[in-house]
Amino acid sequence: GQNIDQPTEMTATEGAIVQINCTYQTSGFNGLFWYQQHAGEAPTFLSYNVLDGLEEKGRFSSFLSRSKGYSYLLLKELQMKDSASYLCAALNTGGFKTIFGAGTRLFVKA
Amino acid sequence: EAGVAQSPRYKIIEKRQSVAFWCNPISGHATLYWYQQILGQGPKLLIQFQNNGVVDDSQLPKDRFSAERLKGVDSTLKIQPAKLEDSAVYLCASSLGAGGLKEQYFGPGTRLTVT
Numbered sequence: 001g002q003n004i005d006q007p008t009e010m011t012a013t014e015g016a017i018v019q020i021n022c023t024y025q026t027s028g029f030n031g032l033f034w035y036q037q038h039a040g041e042a043p044t045f046l047s048y049n050v051l052d053g054l055e056e057k058g059r060f061s062s063f064l065s066r067s068k069g070y071s072y073l074l075l076k077e078l079q080m081k082d083s084a085s086y087l088c089a090a091l092n093t094g095g096f097k098t099i100f101g102a103g104t105r106l107f108v109k110a
Numbered sequence: 111e112a113g114v115a116q117s118p119r120y121k122i123i124e125k126r127q128s129v130a131f132w133c134n135p136i137s138g139h140a141t142l143y144w145y146q147q148i149l150g151q152g153p154k155l156l157i158q159f160q161n162n163g164v165v166d167d168s169q170l171p172k173d174r175f176s177a178e179r180l181k182g183v184d185s186t187l188k189i190q191p192a193k194l195e196d197s198a199v200y201l202c203a204s205s206l207g208a209g210g211l212k213e214q215y216f217g218p219g220t221r222l223t224v225t
Contacts, residue, residue: 004152033213042201042216043153087152096211097166098143100152 002026004101006088011107012078020073020086020104028093032064032071035087037103043087046073075106083108112136114217116202122223128190131220135183135204141165142179143214144187145201153201159185192224 003025012018024032031050035043049055049064049071061074073086085103092099115134123129135142140161145153156175157167161182170177174193179185189196199221203214 030211042218043214044216045213048213089152091211097155097158098214100145100154102150102152 002090002092002099004088004090004099006086006101006104008102009105009107011109012075014078014080014108014110016078017074017076018078018106020075020088020106022071022073022088022101024069024071024088024090024099024101026090026092026099029066029069030091030093030096032062033087033089033091033098034060034062034071034073035089035100037085037087039084046086078108080108080110082106114202114204114215116200116217116220118220119218120221120223122225123192125194125224126191128188129192129222130186130188131200131202131222133185133187133202133217135185135202136206136215139204139206139215140182141205141207142185143201143203143205144177144185145203146198147201147219148198156187189222192222194224197222197224 006022034046037043047062054063059076064071085105087103088101142159144156147153156170157177158165159179162179177187199219201219202217205212205214
C-alpha cells in the first residue's frame with residue numbers, strides 16, 4: 001500500500017532547531033517533497049530530494065534515506081512566522097502521482 | 111509571473127445541489143492537478159492532467175465529480191450532486207514538468223461548505 005506518516009503536532013521555541021520526521025511507503029519512489037502551509041493558505045514548495053543525503057537551503061534543510069523510507073525537515077533559528085503545517089509528499093513511479101501526508105502542525109512559541 | 115488563479119474563493123451550497131470550480135494555471139505549465147483537502151488532513155489528489163489528457167483520476171468519485179481541461183489550459187471541476195462529506199478546500203496546482211517531477215504551485219483554493 002501507499003502511506004505517509006508524520007507527527008501530528010510539534011511545539012518549539014523561537015530561535016531553536018526543530019526536526020520534523022516523515023516515513024513513507026509508496027509504489028515505487030521518485031522523490032520526496034516538503035511543502036509549508038500556513039493556516040487558511042495554499043501549500044508552498046520548500047524542498048525536493050531524490051538522492052540520499054542532506055540538502056540545505058538557508059534556514060531549512062531536508063534529508064532523505066531511500067533505503068529506510070525516511071526523510072526529515074530541519075528548521076533552524078526558528079521564527080514565529082514558521083508556525084505552520086509542514087507537508088511531506090512522496091512521488092511514486094506509477095503515473096508519477098504525488099501522495100501527501102496529513103501534515104505536521106508546528107507551533108513556535110516565544 | 112502570475113500565480114495559479116482559482117474561483118470562486120468560497121462557496122456555500124445545500125446537499126444535492128451542483129457546483130463548479132475554475133482554475134487557470136501558470137502560463138506554460140503542462141501539468142494541472144485538482145486536490146481535495148479536508149480540514150486537518152493533507153491534500154488528496156482527485157485528478158491530474160498532462161496538457162489536456164488525464165494522467166490519473168483513480169481517486170475521483172466519478173459518480174458525482176467530473177473535470178475537464180479544454181485546450182490544455184484552464185480547467186473546471188464539477189460536483190453534481192454534492193454531499194455533506196464534500197465540504198473541503200479544493201486546491202488547484204500546476205507544474206512545469208511532466209509527471210510531477212517539478213514542484214507544484216498551488217492556487218488559493220476554493221472553500222466549499224455543503225449544508
